[in-house]
Amino acid sequence: MKFCSECAHPVVQQIPPDDNRPRYVCTHCGTIHYQNPKMVIGSIPLWQEGGETRVLLCRRAIEPRYGYWTLPAGFMENNETTSDAAARETEEEAGANIRLQQLFAMLNVPHVHQVHMFYLADLLDLNYAAGVESLDVRLFSEAEIPWEEIAFPTITQTLRLLFEDLARIRNGEGDFRFHTRDITRPMRQS
Template sequence: MVHPHQGHLPYRFCPLCGGDLDQRVIKPKEPERLVCRRCGFVYYLDPKIAACTVTTYEGRIVLVRRAISPGYGQWVIPGGFVDRGETVESAAIRETLEETEMEVRLTSLLNIYSYPGSLVIIVAYLAEWMAGAPQAGDETLEIGLFHPPEIPWEDLAFSSTRDALRDYLARFST
């Protein structure tokens, strides 16, 4: 099994004692782990969780053009990372509000996406618009409202956006 961080150490020091970290195999058939030389602490490189929504407004799909990297200037569905102590559902609602100024209500889980070599797991929800007109937030260059044939497939930032839109269209196409 190839670990996403194989070949380089993303962290050099133990968060408990400050000792040097080495990569070592702890269990056969598992990837190398970061282990403190001094205290033996095992630092597991766990994935980050992101939450996003596929939301429609006046019959069109809401996409945001990113104002930050990665994917600067490209289109995505509204979303972002889950904060420590926050539920995935709350993060999806919060991120949609931050990026679009729209209050939404989650209606169902669309899908969960993960990709080889990526340390991010994306949880996508279907959301219903409740209040607020779509406006660009501070991490958004602009808001786009698209009918399905107008989706800018060639200018989407992430595979998860492409996959979520395809799943949405497969579910709701007539």
């Protein structure tokens, strides 16, 4: 940040008197510009087929990770609830008609200043289609998931948790659980 959004004067980075971390501060009008994590909200659209659960994934038509598979998700907008955001993103990216269920996963991704939240969702029909941000939309069983082509670690983690819960449910060991995880910066390979 270089300029104040209130008065357009240059900002400086300093620790305000009542704070404990550096913030962008306008020394002209006194505005403190707080920067907070962005919320990425999505759904896990599920379809039951022949006793098998399939999940709807979208192939990204945008960067980052163009051409990789993801769950329908995106940044939450102002004046939205998290469930509104999940339903909107699913409609925009997958053209899917869903019924949202409970919140399934919340993943903290501090190194990119994001929190990712995913709701379970029932697909109401098979009338889905790629939106402008998707090259393709397809149902996958666990065995068909293109694991090496998943766009983000949060999506891989969420899908693994989903299939772990489904295995537990098939064994009569309860229902879906709420999961929370911290996704740390991936290690670079040398």
